[in-house]
Amino acid sequence: MLETLPLDLLKPRPVPQALLLGLQQRFGERCNTALAMREQHGRDESPFDVPPPDVVVFAESAEDVAFVVALANQHAVPVIPYGAGSSLEGHLLAVQGGISLDVSRMQRILQVHAEDLTVTVQAGVTRSQLNAELRHAGLFFPIDPGADATLGGMAATRASGTNAVRYGTMRENVLGLSVVTASGEQIRTGTRARKSSAGYDLTRLFVGSEGTLGVITELTLRIYPLPEAVSAAVCFFPSIDAAVQTAIQIIQLGVPIARCELLDAHAIRAVNAHDKLGLQELPMLLMEFHGSPASVAEQAQTVQDIARDLGGEDFEWATTPEARTRLWAARHHAYLSGLQTKPGCRSVTTDICVPISRLAEIINASVAEVEATGLAYFIVGHVGDGNFHMAYLIDPLIPAERETAERLSHQMVTRALRLEGTCSGEHGVGLHKQGFLVDEAGEGAVALMRSVKQALDPRNIMNPGKIFAV
Amino acid sequence: MLETLPLDLLKPRPVPQALLLGLQQRFGERCNTALAMREQHGRDESPFDVPPPDVVVFAESAEDVAFVVALANQHAVPVIPYGAGSSLEGHLLAVQGGISLDVSRMQRILQVHAEDLTVTVQAGVTRSQLNAELRHAGLFFPIDPGADATLGGMAATRASGTNAVRYGTMRENVLGLSVVTASGEQIRTGTRARKSSAGYDLTRLFVGSEGTLGVITELTLRIYPLPEAVSAAVCFFPSIDAAVQTAIQIIQLGVPIARCELLDAHAIRAVNAHDKLGLQELPMLLMEFHGSPASVAEQAQTVQDIARDLGGEDFEWATTPEARTRLWAARHHAYLSGLQTKPGCRSVTTDICVPISRLAEIINASVAEVEATGLAYFIVGHVGDGNFHMAYLIDPLIPAERETAERLSHQMVTRALRLEGTCSGEHGVGLHKQGFLVDEAGEGAVALMRSVKQALDPRNIMNPGKIFAV
Known part of the structure; x- marks a missing residue:
């Protein structure tokens, strides 16, 4: 018996037939409404019992992602980015129904710049896949949550792991992102430079946003020489x-x-x-x-x-x-x-x-x-x-x-x-720690987060109900 | 002859008498409208020729700051946070008139936690003042822009300096902030823990925001043992x-x-x-x-x-x-x-x-x-x-x-x-690099920054006209 969520978090929204048809038309077999597939995408390592998403779509490119998000925005239907499914805090659960957008097939390593110690990858690349690719060049990426998570998911939850004490977390190791925003527009944040003072730090706004502000499609990361x-x-x-x-x-x-x-x-x-x-x-x-x-x-x-x-x-x-x-x-x-x-x-x-x-x-x-x-x-x-x-x-x-x-x-x-600490070192807030977040940050700071969310996702389609209720 | 700004950036707003009276009543001599004082606060190291602010207020506490910002918000009058005046990019210039809010008297070092390598300071503490205080405990704070800037100003421009190659920039070394938002509310971001996945990274949203989203009143920083x-x-x-x-x-x-x-x-x-x-x-x-x-x-x-x-x-x-x-x-x-x-x-x-x-x-x-x-x-x-x-x-x-x-x-x-770099490594955008920011980040990303600004500062009172035109 899994835990039942408070009723006010469960707010299924209707998924119009026109949306489903639009998805089926573009994605064919990559658009899947079979119960088994939906249930597999409606579960993570968290203990909550929530109905599955209405449909699972497998994206293979940023354009696929942009198409899905733009269509979902038009119909005000939720989009839940899905990577490896290893979240511990209910991030993947379709509390308001909608589309599980699976990016795990976006697994190309796009650029390895050994001379600059940077790499650019698609969001579905896992940490072990990246390290297998880097090893022969004498390089590695240090962030290692317990699961073999996708790098997109790791950025979304601001993951860390065993090496963070020396190398930092995803906060310190993401140099830039490609993101599809809630309107379906593609933007880039950051550059390959190690530091920058050029405008708001959108990279770190998306790192840790748990899929609530947009879908990460590419990441530029810092990598390191394998130690001597x-x-x-x-x-x-x-x-x-x-x-x-x-x-x-x-x-x-x-x-x-x-x-x-x-x-x-x-x-x-x-x-x-x-x-x-x-x-x-x-x-x-x-x-x-x-x-x-x-x-x-x-x-x-x-x-x-x-x-x-x-x-x-x-x-x-x-x-x-x-x-x-x-x-x-x-x-x-x-x-x-x-x-x-x-x-x-x-x-x-x-x-x-x-x-x-x-x-x-x-x-x-x-x-x-x-x-x-x-x-x-x-x-x-x-x-x-x-x-x-x-x-x-x-x-x-x-x-x-x-x-x-x-x-x-x-x-x-x-x-x-x-003791002046935090309720979450690396797993994120998701569904389970929303009350703790208010205790930690205060109502004022959470209200500020909420106003950022409303500005960037006015129809509340991006992973709604996570981090805080909107 | 200083450079003349494009006319569309200069949009002086009226400063109502009621606002001035409210400031004079609370601050007495700490509210100053003398031309010399205003001119001194209306100049930085940038090459622009802009009329001075209408009034200079010296804050001595977060409550002072909150009072000024709330009153300014009520009257839709600009507030320009002022620290050491060492900006190179015109951050301090009163392109829309308003209040220069000088926090340089907020210079108390509030807590030194040598056992955790953290320190909490008021925003007007300078880097050299902090290091003088830390030295006797065998500790130091590494970020060192050329000028002896205030730590609040350094956070606002995401400053770095000569040690960044080893110790990172303000981005990596600010653990948390106390901020007065545009409505005059006081919030805290972050904790004293080294890492956190609890909600949006508001700390890094304010670091590098150049005074356009709120006024930093306190900072919790990482510090380091003096090397052996x-x-x-x-x-x-x-x-x-x-x-x-x-x-x-x-x-x-x-x-x-x-x-x-x-x-x-x-x-x-x-x-x-x-x-x-x-x-x-x-x-x-x-x-x-x-x-x-x-x-x-x-x-x-x-x-x-x-x-x-x-x-x-x-x-x-x-x-x-x-x-x-x-x-x-x-x-x-x-x-x-x-x-x-x-x-x-x-x-x-x-x-x-x-x-x-x-x-x-x-x-x-x-x-x-x-x-x-x-x-x-x-x-x-x-x-x-x-x-x-x-x-x-x-x-x-x-x-x-x-x-x-x-x-x-x-x-x-x-x-x-x-070459996949950035227009600003450490000085910020201010007035001078707004066109470059669009070239670098793209219209879409700058529009997203602007929507964050509008959400957090709907009356556009916080250092208006900097980073981008609103």
């Missing part, structure tokens, strides 16, 4: 607090660590089972260092010294690329591995991010609170950023478990805001 | 091309250089005269390396190898803090020093930024074009970013010189856009 030296290590701690304190000190000392991930004992148990890793079932930091051989050695030494002082056991180094890949693959599977520890469960997942000095306080308090309820959970976290996820594992047949999880999640967000 | 080791060096080259090629290779190799500045022989001559430096009058790179002692040594060695291969003479190291300070002070004075090489001159200054691989091409072409005209000029550049400034020194009494400079500037921007 890479080393990864795991380190086990007697308590979560000791692991988190280590992460805090690493950041406060300014160590340019590339990745600094926390897994609690529950998460380790899950990845051990799923990926056959045999790791000790203790709170663990999973770290990676990038740089010259000397710099990597220096960073590693500093971090070992900090960890030892806090009771961390000696590092285990993953020196071969294969061993590293295995560890990071396990980290990326952690969410799914965790779900499998409680068969049939669903997850309520938190995403708060706080100033680094406040991280231990909020993790310790959150662990105490969940332990007191007996609810199953696990923790994974981009702790170098002050960001972590607690997944509460609930039996969908037991409403009390969901209520408990939602109460714990609310307590955690309230605490995060008091 | 710092070394600065100068290196001289037989040609500008060789110096630029060196910078390109440094960036392409991924050397984490902290500062990488070009000065041409004319700029060297100017700083030698102004700062009594005795540098060779040859194209020069002025560089700085930050990190651990080992990392700094490694970076310096890599850079020396590159420079030597390209004909750079052996490095001269500035090992003492005093020697470094002297060099960087000279760099920050370069603009004013350059102006003094041609007494009575004014400058037309370019600000293009291109992908790094295109930098040599555009500098070489721009030098050839200016040399062919015989116009005096000098070049300084944040070449590690692909950004440089050519200052054309013109006699304001000789209209042909201005025409030549404007033509050269236009040619350079056209070339920069063809």
Whole structure:
């Protein structure tokens, strides 16, 4: 039993026959109204039960996208951009019906400028596809949410992942976009220059707009040389607090660590089972260092010294690329591995991010609170950023478990805001965190967001009902 | 003789007596209509001749700002935020009359969170004031435009400076803002967390909005530990091309250089005269390396190898803090020093930024074009970013010189856009680059900016006539 949305979010709009005919005429088999296809596009990793979209259209070009959006605008019908379907916050759900616009076939890598460390791709390219293409040129794109998401989707939710502590998030790594606006017009934002003071920062207005202001069709991204030296290590701690304190000190000392991930004992148990890793079932930091051989050695030494002082056991180094890949693959599977520890469960997942000095306080308090309820959970976290996820594992047949999880999640967000943090580090607001957004930003700032939305999408066709009610 | 603006930009609006009375009643002597004060607030480093604002108000709090903006909104009278007055693009000019709202007395440093590497300041704090406060805690704020600008002004123009190649620009270093919107309401954007996916990126919408969307009253900024080791060096080259090629290779190799500045022989001559430096009058790179002692040594060695291969003479190291300070002070004075090489001159200054691989091409072409005209000029550049400034020194009494400079500037921007760069790396659009912005972003994107402006400032009171005509 999935969660039922508040009724005021569900406002299906009529889809006129003329619109459907117009889509069928242009797209033929790429316009699909079969229930199975619509249901597949009407679901994501969020726990909501919402009727599927009325129709799924597969775009293969920016012109396809512009056609769909212009027609939808004419008929005031919603358009929901769809990439890999890996959203955790209900971004894809057709709460007002309409068209699921699938851009996953727009997967051409258009330009690789190794000499400038930029790349231009279509929105449906996934992060792993891009990295497979870049690897042979000695380059990589660092942003890596758990899922193999599309780059368009990652921009739309302002995604980050394990490398953000060193390389930033999509906010810092998108140089420019091609966007189809709500009227069906194609615009470009940004250039290939590293910086610019030319006008409003439309690039960063669309990054994180969750499909509510337009459809991203192309992205120009920063890429990076593969580091000369890479080393990864795991380190086990007697308590979560000791692991988190280590992460805090690493950041406060300014160590340019590339990745600094926390897994609690529950998460380790899950990845051990799923990926056959045999790791000790203790709170663990999973770290990676990038740089010259000397710099990597220096960073590693500093971090070992900090960890030892806090009771961390000696590092285990993953020196071969294969061993590293295995560890990071396990980290990326952690969410799914965790779900499998409680068969049939669903997850309520938190995403708060706080100033680094406040991280231990909020993790310790959150662990105490969940332990007191007996609810199953696990923790994974981009702790170098002050960001972590607690997944509460609930039996969908037991409403009390969901209520408990939602109460714990609310307590955690309230605490995060008091500590000057945010309700969402990287997953976005979607359907689930709209109340939290108001708590965080205030009514005035949300009203301002809403007026931007109304100015850019006066008929409210772009992914309506997400981020805030309009 | 300053340049006369196109008449359609000059649209003075009446300032009703009721408004003036309301301001005088609240602000007393902090409300000033004396001509000298108005003229001082109606001028910046730009070459335009515009009547002064009608009144100058000195705000000392966000509440003062909110009062002024609400009253101005009621009477549909322009409000022009004023910080240090160091804009180069006419941002401060009262093209539609109205109130110059001086926030330079809002200079309290509100919070220093060394443990999180964040600081919260009022908008009138200058970069040098902040750094003086941070130094004793072993911290610094890296963004350093040539002038000792206010942090509010730096955010409003999305400023950068010499450290941007390593630390980013105001875009990357503002975590959150307090803003008075056009209705006089106070809102906050962002939090102290390093990253967030919570709603539209209002912070970055206001950063670079040049006072046209609201008045920034407070900023929360990222700060950095003073590096363990710092070394600065100068290196001289037989040609500008060789110096630029060196910078390109440094960036392409991924050397984490902290500062990488070009000065041409004319700029060297100017700083030698102004700062009594005795540098060779040859194209020069002025560089700085930050990190651990080992990392700094490694970076310096890599850079020396590159420079030597390209004909750079052996490095001269500035090992003492005093020697470094002297060099960087000279760099920050370069603009004013350059102006003094041609007494009575004014400058037309370019600000293009291109992908790094295109930098040599555009500098070489721009030098050839200016040399062919015989116009005096000098070049300084944040070449590690692909950004440089050519200052054309013109006699304001000789209209042909201005025409030549404007033509050269236009040619350079056209070339920069063809090379996928931007018309403004860090100075902003203001009055002078509005045509270039349309060339760069396209009519559609500028129309979108305009609709954001209209939504957030329906009576067009916030610094009207800047970035684009409304």
